[in-house]
Amino acid sequence: MNAPDRRPVLLVRPDGNERDAAALDTHGIASSIDPYLQTRACDDPMPARRLVGLLSAAGAQAVLVITSPRTWGHLESAAGAAPLERAAATALNQGLRVFATGRGTLDTLPEALAARAETAPNAKALVALLNDTVLPQIRALPMPVVEALAILPGSLIARAELPEGLRAGGWRVLQLPVYTTDSRPDTPTSVGALACGAHSAVLLRSSSAARALARFAGPEGIGAGTRVLGAGPTTSATARDLGLDVIECTCTEPTALAAEVARVLGAPDTGWRDGGEAPDELGPDHPSRSPGVANSPLLRAARGERPERTPVWFMRQAGRSLPEYRAAREGIGMLESCLNPPLAAELTLQPVRRYGVDAAIFYSDIMVPLKLAGLGVDIVPGVGPVLDHPVRTAADVDALPELPDEALDPIREAVRLAVAELGDVPLIGFAGAPYTVASYLVEGGPSATHEHTRALMRTSPEVFDRLLDWVARADTAFLRAQVLSGASAVQLFDSWAGRLSEADYLVHAQPASGRVLRAIGRFGVPRIHFGTGTAALLRAMRDAGADVMGVAADLTLARANDLLGGRTVLQGNLDPALLSGPVEAIDAALEQILTEGRLAPAHIVNLAHGVPKDADPQVLAHIVDVVHDAGAEKGE
Structure with missing residues (x-):
């Protein structure tokens, strides 16, 4: 029996690709989203x-x-x-x-x-x-x-x-x-990967898509072994007229079309699944269904509305510069703190009590799913995450254990304890994106060059993609546990994606992140996607399935809004380096951020990265006051 083709299917619609990607997920088929069209x-x-x-x-x-x-x-x-x-x-x-x-x-x-x-x-x-x-x-x-x-x-x-x-x-x-x-004005990044045979197929949903593919790639620009799939007779006829060797699919509805694609690609009828919970699995008593949380400034902004005040929160371990945080964690390791439900809940609540932020971020770490799966991992002070055994071969990937559901009980309990105290303040669930977590697994710890990760990705792409799939499954289970226990939004944090070219991101990282975001999207909670140094990847990261795009310090919000076509909620992006400087510089930066944030459909203020350990709590409190006092009035 032939091994399944793990190369992603390329989806090129101007929007609406997520439904096709989600349907392909149910057959274990990876997908990349790179629109060739614009409306x-x-x-x-x-x-x-x-x-x-x-x-x-x-x-x-x-x-x-x-x-x-x-x-x-x-x-x-x-x-x-x-x-x-x-x-x-x-x-x-x-x-x-x-x-x-x-x-x-x-x-x-x-x-x-x-x-x-x-x-x-x-x-x-x-x-x-x-x-x-x-x-x-x-x-x-x-x-x-x-x-x-x-x-x-x-x-x-x-x-x-x-x-x-x-x-x-x-x-x-x-x-x-x-x-x-019509066709987008610039050449899509995936054209090069398509010519190299990095995709198993490209799916055409319209005659416009067929014309765009012919314009950007042409018959000679489609790699050997890459199928061109046309949805319906009209699209397929247009593709043939343009000289494309097209396989006609008779269905256009996403679920039925995905089944046809699976048959063409020889994918099994059952494959990687995302758990199957639909949004109504949350039930009427879920915090996100309560009027107070549902109408909170954070969730309203995440839905693209303009609340009475611009929401603000601080990402990752938001309270780690607080004296009460240091007192609570004294003598307790990072991962041990994350897996102690009362302590994790307390550390989640501290920034809300101290600053009055508009959301709590669940106190956790991107290594927690690995620890719960049974891998030997620790967070060494002054170093960062360190793995007992790096994962660098096919045998290493095959040996990775699946994350048991019962291992997530401490996470569920910590979320429930935090939510019980938060009232109308929403809790944001948290996980590291598959590429970043996989990088730590391959390197065995922090790395400035990611030499082993890049080597595995290029020399054994099938092995690397299986590793990304494993992390995606663990991430999905981790975030599902948080959402089902009371989180009303999630953030997927990609520390190292900015080291990738857009072409490599589309072929490898985006399919895995997309699976996680789509799986959680079925609950109907907002999905925030953030990465550092990702200016060149912003559109591709949004297209993975984000409702809100976090913006790092390498972009202004105005430029980010332009790149995303003015249709995506933005989060960010005060440079944490400013926190140790004069308050006048902070206020000036906030004024610009708030002004540019009004260009987007909605805006959530945050830092451009995590809170520094030495940040002055009074400065963070000042930021919250400035943002709340500014309101959400639109500029001219």
């Missing part, structure tokens, strides 16, 4: 503005059909959110019905529309619903004879299946193009 507003804003007038006059004879999560945001940008929502409210009062394809689209609509919207899984089902059920209802209304009107705002290059099906059924269809999709 942008149409040059002509009039169709979006026309919709405002149409909605104001619409009544029970009309339906509004939204088929993409991208549509409403582009409508708001062109027509204005307030006029659009007022017109929609008027239309709803006059009997307009709203339809959306899929949960993802529904979640992007304003609350009033989403509450009244009816859904169908795809265009074919929507045509059947509107033609067979809704149209007869409209024709039966006691009103003068009018044409039933279907209003379809959406893409300039939308597929014809929906409008043609509705016209054939008897609707008058009005299409309003508000955005379009």
Whole structure:
């Protein structure tokens, strides 16, 4: 039996790749996300503005059909959110019905529309619903004879299946193009890896994707043994016309499509699983479901809202410069502290009591999952994590023990104890990203060059990727235990990813981090992703599955917002080096950070790294006061 192909599948949509990646996860198939496409507003804003007038006059004879999560945001940008929502409210009062394809689209609509919207899984089902059920209802209304009107705002290059099906059924269809999709202006980083055969396949979801692949790579730029997979006949036909050797998949729904991809790649029906808990596994009593925590400034900002004040917290062992922290830990080792539930809970709570921050970060360390799995590891004062036996061969990886569920009981108890004292302050769960943890495993301890890690990645990529998978499983179990016990958000911390090129990150690190983030994303809690020295990786790290991107000191927030297209919540980024300087310099930096943070959808203030051990607690308290006093008013 052939060994499974561990090379990742390349996903190139402009957005929405996470659903395909999550479906591939269930078959043990790794994926890399590097968009070859971009969406942008149409040059002509009039169709979006026309919709405002149409909605104001619409009544029970009309339906509004939204088929993409991208549509409403582009409508708001062109027509204005307030006029659009007022017109929609008027239309709803006059009997307009709203339809959306899929949960993802529904979640992007304003609350009033989403509450009244009816859904169908795809265009074919929507045509059947509107033609067979809704149209007869409209024709039966006691009103003068009018044409039933279907209003379809959406893409300039939308597929014809929906409008043609509705016209054939008897609707008058009005299409309003508000955005379009085309190739991104710069060459994607993954083009080089694709040519070298670093990917098992590239998945094309649209004709636009096929054209982008042909533009950036072409038939000759796709490595031997790399399949080109087309989702559906239209996409596949376009790919063939462009000279691409495409394998046509008949399904487009993510779960069914992933099963087809698995068959093409020869992947087993069962593979690496992420645990299976859905968001409703948290239950109504989970802290994130309580009104106080759900409406806390931290969680509101993480959802992209603008709370009354900008939230602020300090990452990692946030209280380690406090005298009460040193007193509590006197004579107790780092890992021992993390695995003592009452002590870990106390150390989690100390920064909240002292500073009044808007979230608690769970007191832990990235080595804790390794310790719980039974590996010989210690944190040596003045040195850092040290492993008894480095992991550098296939046999070493094969010998790694899985993390037993019962070993996580001290983590669960510590989280429960902390949450019981936090009230409406959310707890953030914490883990080290797979690449960083794997680097420590390979090096056996801290390293300035990561020589052994880079050697294993390049000479034995299959072995290195299996090691990353092992860490991803341990990370997922570790974070799941925290979330199920009461954490309302998580942060994945990647200390060493900044040492990688973007190409290596996409092929090796992103697939593993993505599996962790997607597994936790199923709970519905916000996911923060942070790494040091990762300016060149910011988009790729976001695309791994982050809701909030932490920004280190190597980028301004304004530049980070530009790189992420202005659509991602930012966290950061006060340089910890400023904490030992004059307060005037801190205040000036905070003013710039708060100003630039207003450019993003929302902003959470934090340091650009962890709290230094010698930080003055009064300085940290001052930072919290400045941020809270500044409020969250948007600049001009």
